[in-house]
Amino acid sequence: MAKRYNDTIALEEGHRVAVVGGGPAGSLFSYFLLLFSNRFDRNIHVDIYEPRDFEHPGPAGCNMCGGIISESLVQALAVEGINLPDSVVQRGIESYVLHTEAGSCCINTPIGEKRIAAVHRGGGPRTGQQAKWQSFDAHLLKLAIAEGAHRHTARVSEIGWYGDKPQVKVKGKPPETYELLVGAVGMNSPDLSLFEKLGFEYQRPKQTKTYITELPLGEQLISSQFGDAMHLFLLDIPRLEFAAMIPKGDYVTTCLLGENIDRDLISSFFRHPAVRKCLPADWEPPANICHCSPKMFFGNSLNPFTDRVVLVGDAAVARLFKDGIGAAYRTAKAAARTAVFQGVSAADFRAHYWPQCQSIMHDNLFGRVIFEVVHRIKEMRIPASAVLRTIGAEEQRPGNSRRMSMVLWDTFTGSAPYKDIFMRTLHPSFIVPFIARNIVSALRSNWPSKEVSAARASQTQSTTHIEMGEIQ
């Protein structure tokens, strides 16, 4: 029986920990728990339950995601000594191209260095022949195993209590009792309900449905057509929030985020001129294209911990629309730190783990405001063209003084906290030039030339046409 010091339950020598889910959150939790306890010469037994074979091509081996490892996470992992080799990273991203209804522009990385990684989470699309690159999730799982974790290729079918300790059951095997149970099952598992039924009033996060497809364009075409740039689309297509095309090795991962993404929305996206411009002239998606519709984090979970149980990664909290793997790293490490250095009671998690979750939740409030503004801008031509003009004017300036470019870079790459980005947009040297360019754009579009005035008098239709030409 573990010792109880007031509200603390200590994790001690020989204790057993079950981690349900071997995605980024589960693997990183196990890795850090073992790293910290090994530093103390405390021997803890960690079992990771993960049914997927991440080396397997297609949905069976894949945790369905855009596969962008953000700039801040790449740096944090490098500092942690977790190297991302080129056998895992398919492409280093050094710029992104923003496409709006008012035109397109390119934003380069602030320091001219590739610090964003494009990876496949699993063994690649189901149409793939032989995997040239390793899976990112497999890489992290191997890291945890190298640190001493035991992997069980099995889905957990039941969880319950044995006295005050959690119990885990997989089909065909007797239940196993643990001192700590970690839920790292992500957003897409029906087994979130196992934790909801465990009786500590946990409620899964709010979700939104998305769409991902892998375009098999081939390495050469991708290098010539996309290079090392991620393409972002803020288009005025109803129900589409935004879309991204992420060049990798042989495939371009295309993600669509929005409300009720259906066949119509997908085909209007692929028919849009801004999208067609990125693809070869007569290219049509093959019939057997690999695609999926995973759920994405959209709102906080409730009570993601109790005595001896904690949920990490997407199952607890993630960053809004971006850097979900970065949030998985932060929550997983905070939970591991709490378990080793503080304890595994609800009080321990409330005092030492919950603040990390709250900081992400709090930051998401700023994220919502930012995405709301982006949503409004993308629907209106004048501010959209003012954004493009501002970026154009900033092109020659050094990194930090490119305020608009950096705000957009950090928003869409997930490189900085949303609060930080929001505060930067309040700076006079951000607001004043942007408002000025809005006024100029508005005046230009309302200042018709003589011919236009004459034409407008007779036919209002043509004005729209000239306005569009003007802005572009």
Added chain:
Amino acid sequence: MKTGELGKTFRDGEVIIRQGEPGDRMYIVQAGTVAVSAHKNGQEFQITNLKTGDVFGEMALFQQETRSATVRAVGEARVITVDKKGFLRRVHEDPSLAYRILQQMSERLRRMNGELSRSNRGVFVERRTFKERRAVDRRQRTAHAAASEKRARADRRGPDRRKNYSQIA
């Protein structure tokens, strides 16, 4: 260059950071080797070579000072830059992030102490030899002085000797 290589690649001999220049970034070697050297009194001293996973330039993150050494690529080397602001924000949130850097700094300190005590041992041996030699010299000089004092005393005692001396001279 492979499409999946992260960071920035430097050619053989290319300077990554230069001693005396201001710096607000830290670097982590991703591939290859880099050499750390420093200038003192117009002379360049090789300090060490760093390999994959090693950190350099970390002092600039903790102190508002200029770079204390120059770092160059040995062969082709690839490094990743860590921004000061983001790193310090993370360390305040999670101090254990600095553990590996502390580990590497303490490893470097230990190596430097080792080198220092090795060179101190050299100085100690040299000093002892010098002292011994000085003691021998002193002893010889005392013996010599005593002998000449003895002779002088003998001289003072009798004139014959002086005569002999003058004869010799």
